[in-house]
Amino acid sequence: MSAASSLDHSRLIERLAGRLRWRDAVxxxxxxxxxGSRSAASGEFDNHARWCPGDxxxxxxxxxxLRLRQRWTRxxxxxxxxxxxxxxxxxxxxxxxxxxxxxxxxxxxxxxxARARRxxxxxxxxxxxxxxxxxxxxxxxxxxxGDLRSALQRVEPTGSGPGRVVIISDRIVFDDLDDQLQGLxxxxxxxxxxxxxxxxxxxxxxxxxxxEAKQEPPWIGTIDRxxxxxxxxxxxxxxxxxxxxxxxxGGSHLPxxxxxxxxxxxxxxxxxxxxxxxxxx
Amino acid sequence: xIFEVVHPGWLLLTPLFLLMWxxxxxxxxxxxxxxxxxxxxxxxxxxPQQSRGVPIRTLxxxxxxxxxxxxxxxxxxxxxxxxxxxxxxxxxxxxxxIESQSRG
Numbered sequence: 001m002s003a004a005s006s007l008d009h010s011r012l013i014e015r016l017a018g019r020l021r022w023r024d025a026v027x028x029x030x031x032x033x034x035x036g037s038r039s040a041a042s043g044e045f046d047n048h049a050r051w052c053p054g055d056x057x058x059x060x061x062x063x064x065x066l067r068l069r070q071r072w073t074r075x076x077x078x079x080x081x082x083x084x085x086x087x088x089x090x091x092x093x094x095x096x097x098x099x100x101x102x103x104x105x106x107x108x109x110x111x112x113x114a115r116a117r118r119x120x121x122x123x124x125x126x127x128x129x130x131x132x133x134x135x136x137x138x139x140x141x142x143x144x145x146g147d148l149r150s151a152l153q154r155v156e157p158t159g160s161g162p163g164r165v166v167i168i169s170d171r172i173v174f175d176d177l178d179d180q181l182q183g184l185x186x187x188x189x190x191x192x193x194x195x196x197x198x199x200x201x202x203x204x205x206x207x208x209x210x211x212e213a214k215q216e217p218p219w220i221g222t223i224d225r226x227x228x229x230x231x232x233x234x235x236x237x238x239x240x241x242x243x244x245x246x247x248x249x250g251g252s253h254l255p256x257x258x259x260x261x262x263x264x265x266x267x268x269x270x271x272x273x274x275x276x277x278x279x280x281x
Numbered sequence: 282x283i284f285e286v287v288h289p290g291w292l293l294l295t296p297l298f299l300l301m302w303x304x305x306x307x308x309x310x311x312x313x314x315x316x317x318x319x320x321x322x323x324x325x326x327x328x329p330q331q332s333r334g335v336p337i338r339t340l341x342x343x344x345x346x347x348x349x350x351x352x353x354x355x356x357x358x359x360x361x362x363x364x365x366x367x368x369x370x371x372x373x374x375x376x377x378x379i380e381s382q383s384r385g
Contacts, residue, residue: 092319093319093320096318096319097319099319170319170320172320172322172323173322173323173326197319199318200318200319200320200323206314206316207312207314208309208312208313208314209313209314209315209316210313210314210315210316211316211317211318211321211324212315212316212317212318212321213317213318213319213320213321216320216321216322217321217325218321219321219324219325219328219330220313220330221324221328221329221330223328227327227328230327230328231323231324231327231328233327234323234326234327235323235327238323
């Protein structure tokens with residue numbers, strides 16, 4: 001990705017994040033609740049920002065417009081005071097195809113929302129059976145995939161309480177969810193984002209093949225209709241199990257199409273089952 | 282005691298069958314496309330992998346079937362009985378024992 005397009009996406013994410021908030025509160029009151037609304041927003045006045053085509057006219061500061069004939073919007077901040085912990089799973093598969101981009105944008109959006117809400121946030125990367133705080137430029141694909149159970153137990157919640165947790169992982173094969181994900185029991189309502197490519201979700205017949213993946217044993221066989229059907233059945237079974245485990249703890253599972261870009265990639269996050277919602281007004 | 286096979290042609294065809302099997306197997310291996318995928322774990326779980334090694338058991342079973350089809354048998358020659366045997370060129374040779382001549 002070029003520097004210019006990267007900048008465009010960063011701007012897009014920053015603009016999106018200004019209009020988004022968490023759909024549900026983890027502990028009690030959600031952001032902006034209990035406060036009066038003003039200029040289609042809530043919370044305390046934060047800053048003025050240039051009005052851009054596409055922005056809501058409700059947000060236009062009419063006083064500034066009448067006085068200076070300049071279009072500015074007033075932004076307000078909603079302090080939800082719920083710390084955000086983002087956990088990115090390591091492994092070579094996380095660096096396959098368009099996944100790094102999808103993971104990066106998803107992560108950026110969550111961090112931008114947390115920044116806009118003044119939420120303390122921290123980013124972790126699972127590396128092998130360990131977990132480390134991500135540094136700038138850290139890539140999940142460089143990390144190795146290891147035991148999820150021990151890695152999750154090494155993730156430390158932020159000092160002001162457990163708050164909210166978002167896990168970004170493309171894992172689908174789980175032998176014992178209760179055992180492997182027990183590290184997530186410290187958080188309420190865990191949000192699991194799965195950036196999957198279309199060929200992972202629904203493979204197509206491709207004859208006699210040798211499938212190769214980094215850090216994993218190769219698979220040799222024939223991919224025909226029946227084997228694709230069996231693959232999908234097994235995939236659905238694992239996905240249902242993960243979804244059920246998260247739902248029982250008040251959380252949610254959200255698959256993302258990692259081959260998509262921009263708004264198309266991030267749109268599922270705003271669906272009814274998604275963790276974010278657009279600020280009304 | 283005489284050991285013989287009724288249809289020795291089957292045994293002679295064995296190398297040909299082995300050659301055909303080897304050619305077919307080589308062609309299958311050569312026709313395999315290599316695909317790079319994010320993960321193979323689910324494929325291992327969902328669809329059993331085809332074995333890459335030589336299927337010794339299957340080969341032995343096939344050879345045993347060939348051998349059985351060739352019709353092996355053991356003969357206990359009885360001097361008082363007129364016996365027939367088949368030679369490798371498929372000719373039937375009949376041994377006739379004449380009592381008067383054998384004594385004389």
